Amino acid sequence: MSTFTIDSGTSRATPSPVPGKRMTVPAIRERKQGGATEQPIVMLTAYTMRMAQLLDPHCDMLLVGDSLGQVIYGLPSTIPVTVEMMCAHGAAVVRGSWHALVAVDMPFGSYEASPQAAFASAARILKETGCAAVKLEGGEAMAETIAFLTARGIPVIGHVGLTPQAVNVLGGYGVRGRGEAEADKILADARAVADAGAFTLVVEGVMEDLATRAAKEVAVPVIGIGASSQCDGQVLVTEDMLGLFERTPRFVKRYDDLATRIGAAAASYADEVRTRAFPSADETYKPKG
């Protein structure tokens, strides 16, 4: 748990001196010792500087997820997300944080063709954002790529189970691992990703017992989303967790109802503009003395 507080009275995202040390890849990896994680890893998504500032003191990792396609850009899936989008938002999140490790998703099409293609995309993301790691989707099929990147100085987070970039193959976003064969495949994927050198991995949208088994059997920390409380950490899409959307997956817990509160604030503003109650004397400039 971090103890420093953010100076939110200034828009400067990089105060000097920096009020703390950023989490490192080895520090995250070492949270899990001998198959157990005493202090679960806290991860949330962030896409903007200000959200990063607000989340940073509470999180071990901030994920610039390609879910920004839907959340920020209103796209129908993560498929159209580009490296350019990930770089712009990744750099903003790095500027808005100094405690959490920032990881950036590799978007669809930027890494699957070959380890070399993945290296070029990942190196660009690291250079342009200042993030410490990338995340990519896929299990056994991505093991060679994960080993290639890791051996060349690029820390990788794996992502198995429900992999949203594969929506066209999967046919939707339903829970994975209901049948024995699919569960075995997801476990094999998790092991392959960890064996290839991923320092942690996300398991998304799977049956609870499968996620619990993955966390027990895989040496590196397993971060759950729609998975199990027995995972080594949890991640949620921040806008889902804050209640900004009416429709969210079943696994999302809403910790606030910001959609209602923003609507109410906008309605008050609109009312005061229309009745000329805003701006009042408090919000207008008058001659001095």
Ligand code: KIV
């Ligand atoms: O893109 C994303 O936000 C993610 C998380 C849901 C894990 O991959």
